[in-house]
Amino acid sequence: MSKYPQVRFLKSADSAATFGDDSGAEIAFAGRSNSGKSSALNAIVGRRDLARTSRTPGRTQLVNLFEIEPGKRLVDLPGYGYARVPPAMRAEWRRLMEAYFTTRGSLAGLIVVVDARRGFGESDQVMLEYAEARGRPVHVLLTKSDKLGRNEARATLQKTRAQLGERAGVQLFSAASGEGVDAAQGALAALLAGRA
Ligand SMILES: Nc1nc2c(ncn2[C@@H]2O[C@H](COP(=O)(O)OP(=O)(O)O)[C@@H](O)[C@H]2O)c(=O)[nH]1
Ligand SMILES: [Mg+2]
Numbered sequence: 001m002s003k004y005p006q007v008r009f010l011k012s013a014d015s016a017a018t019f020g021d022d023s024g025a026e027i028a029f030a031g032r033s034n035s036g037k038s039s040a041l042n043a044i045v046g047r048r049d050l051a052r053t054s055r056t057p058g059r060t061q062l063v064n065l066f067e068i069e070p071g072k073r074l075v076d077l078p079g080y081g082y083a084r085v086p087p088a089m090r091a092e093w094r095r096l097m098e099a100y101f102t103t104r105g106s107l108a109g110l111i112v113v114v115d116a117r118r119g120f121g122e123s124d125q126v127m128l129e130y131a132e133a134r135g136r137p138v139h140v141l142l143t144k145s146d147k148l149g150r151n152e153a154r155a156t157l158q159k160t161r162a163q164l165g166e167r168a169g170v171q172l173f174s175a176a177s178g179e180g181v182d183a184a185q186g187a188l189a190a191l192l193a194g195r196a
Contacts, residue, residue, distance in 0.1 A: 002046035024071030031113030033079030109191030
């Protein structure tokens with residue numbers, strides 16, 4: 001059974017004015033376009049298609065908000081790092097991120113979703129810095145672990161741990177195989193409770 005039986009889509013927002021109720025606590029999911037962010041969110045809440053997943057990356061520049069129970073939200077932030085997005089779209093992405101990170105008092109933590117085959121990169125580092133600047137804890141999901149062999153997955157985890165040090169928690173994850181879903185639910189609960 002889902003750990004979050006009450007989960008529901010709240011709204012899509014394109015500016016600080018439309019993010020909505022800022023009471024309670026929310027956890028934001030960030031990651032490169034196509035990293036598996038929406039799939040991770042769906043797997044964690046146990047709903048196949050709550051957040052839309054797509055094969056065509058870099059389309060939407062919207063902040064999608066979901067309520068998991070009254071006063072607790074998950075936020076699907078617009079993806080980044082898609083090589084061919086025009087400069088105007090990059091500027092729009094930055095404007096939206098700055099609006100989000102500077103106005104959301106309820107932001108309790110950030111989950112950064114990273115394609116394990118690609119590893120934690122420069123644009124992920126930017127998100128880590130946004131969170132650190134606001135004093136918010138970060139947990140990294142190395143997702144699509146099903147695409148790696150056991151040894152490769154373990155090596156990627158160790159390398160990313162070394163890269164991050166004490167700055168963020170990190171784990172392997174797969175929306176496809178279910179690896180790490182329990183651990184991610186635990187990390188999410190800890191972030192929401194301010195225990196991370
Ligand atoms: N094999 C595998 N594919 C995945 C996994 N998570 C996502 N994908 C695929 O990666 C693509 C992008 O996923 P999506 O969740 O839409 O990424 P987003 O753009 O970061 O929200 C889709 O084709 C997904 O089916 C995973 O854990 N394993
Ligand atoms: Mg998505």
